[in-house]
Amino acid sequence: MTEFRGVGIGLGVAQGPVARMAEPLPAPSDAPSTATPEEETARVREAVAAVARELEERGAAAGGSARDVLEAQAMMAEDPTLETEVDTRLQAGKTGEWAVFDAFASFREQLTALGGYLGERAADLDDVAQRVIARLRGVPAPGIPDPGHPFVLVAKDLAPADTALLDLDKVLGLITTEGGPTSHTAILAREKSIVAVVGAAAAKDLPDGTTVIVDAAAGVVTVDPTADELDRAQHRADERRSASSAPLTPGALADGTPVPLLANLGKPGGAAQAVELGAEGVGLFRTEFLFLSASSAPTVAEQRTAYTELLSAFPGKKVVVRVLDAGADKPLPFLNDAHEENPALGLRGLRALRASEDILREQLTALAEADAATRANPEGPADLWVMAPMVSTVEETEYFVALARDYGIKTAGVMVEVPSSALLADRILAHADFASIGTNDLTQYTLAADRLLGSVASFQDPWHPAVLRLVREVGAAGADLGKPVGICGEAAADPLLAVVLVGLGATTLSMAPTALADVRATLLTHTLDDARRIAEAALAADDAASARTAAQNAAARKKETQP
Structure with a gap:
């Protein structure tokens, strides 16, 4: 049994086997296209439109702040400036995959340099690019794994499109290696009441299938816990579930001091x-x-x-x-x-x-x-x-x-x-x-x-x-x-x-x-x-x-x- 720390989101505790997010798609080759620029342009237009519609559909299904984020991503996918950048590369004889990869990467650098809200959008841009390239290749976009059973998700961080539609019947808890208490992932995890520990760098070495306890209250992840530790964690989870159904009372301290x-x-x-x-x-x-x-x-x-x-x-x-x-x-x-x-x-x-x-x-x-x-x-x-x-x-x-x-x-x-x-x-x-x-x-x-x-x-x-x-x-x-x-x-x-x-x-x-x-x-x-x-x-x-x-x-x- 080993432990490592991160920043816990909330008071929850969860346990289960690890399933890791898939690694990003490898960068496409810069080899010249064997198709005409017109053919490549048609492929890219179809892929971008399909990704934008998928993001909008996910947003409509998720609702709340997730919908706003995903609609913004859909608009980003069809941004006219990006389209022009992609077209320039396609006319130079590049493949659709490379044109998207290179244009989005260039745009990402510009957004990162601006910082603030636009700097945050740079990370979302990576997710859009990955989805478009996956569509062009005819392969699934990197996203939430489906091992066929409930699991604790381990990821570097989560794209808004993935966080918005997490299946909470399958995702028992969340561990990220990056991010802090005010990161986008942390905010969405709190909004969805997901048991999460973020910024836990040591999680990068966790293999699939490893049993862990995610203790958000302590900000601790326990690896290969004993049977007693699993029982105690389950008891805490059960107690918390019971407490959440108790009658609502005004906010106050133990001595009666009101804290609305x-x-x-x-x-x-x-x-x-x-x-x-x-x-x-x-x-x-x-x-x-x-x-x-x-x-x-x-x-x-x-x-x-x-x-x-x-x-x-x-x-x-x-x-x-x-x-x-x-x-x-x-x-x-x-x-x-x-x-x-x-x-x-x-x-x-x-x-x-x-x-x-x-x-x-x-x-x-x-x-x-x-x-x-x-x-x-x-x-x-x-x-x-x-x-x-x-x-x-x-x-x-x-x-x-x-x-x-x-x-x-x-x-x-x-x-x-x-x-x-x-x-x-x-x-x-x-x-x-x-x-x-x-x-x-x-x-x-x-x-x-x-x-x-x-x-x-x-x-x-x-x-x-x-x-x-x-x-x-x-x-x-x-x-x-x-x-x-x-x-x-x-x-x-x-x-x-x-x-x-x-x-x-x-x-x-x-x-x-x-x-x-x-x-x-x-x-x-x-x-x-x-x-x-x-x-x-x-x-x-x-x-x-x-x-x-x-x-x-x-x-x-x-x-x-x-x-």
């Missing part, structure tokens, strides 16, 4: 599932869905309809709406189409909205009108809070809060996503009604590591003590001024890290709805004093991995330290 558990939502249609899973409101409603697929900004009426649907789904509950967070990884031609060498540090978030203030004013108008339209809800009106993204100065805070007040928004706050706003939290919260910490971007900017770039994924870990210190600054400022401090990044979905964040002063936690049950259960095992002690242990560490271990050890010692 809220949902992160991207569209109003996700509200029903969030309520069913126990969300006590919405801690982050992303309004980008109204803007990203449009060539022009949506009208006030279109926005009002969406916001009214959202507020109506949460009568009497808090609903925190983030105004448009665009720019950088989410470029919009009608907001900012200027080329920027480093868009992550450019005109994004509130900066972009101030440069196109009419868009911000229309959004605030629509939110205020939706709030007024739902005031007569017989079950009670939703409690609308509105916040600005990427606030980095006190002056920006004053600007946004004053503008929101002009439109009748009663509760106006800011996102804390850059170190400057965390370090000046006491001054920022003197003007804002609340702060919400976006741990994904806060980690990115604190560690100077693009959160969408795989080569620096190891730095993108919210457990890093530098990030936790900044969270503590905001928590302390909120406590001193009597202002709420929420967490709405992926960090809130990590059950033990959620305890640490509460210990650092967070008053609410917002996450993907599927993470609510695990976080609720973990909070109930610790008092506020425990949470503070566990947080101090993590803060005393030198890096993310040791902070996580220190917190685990402090949590395990809880009973020994209590009278």
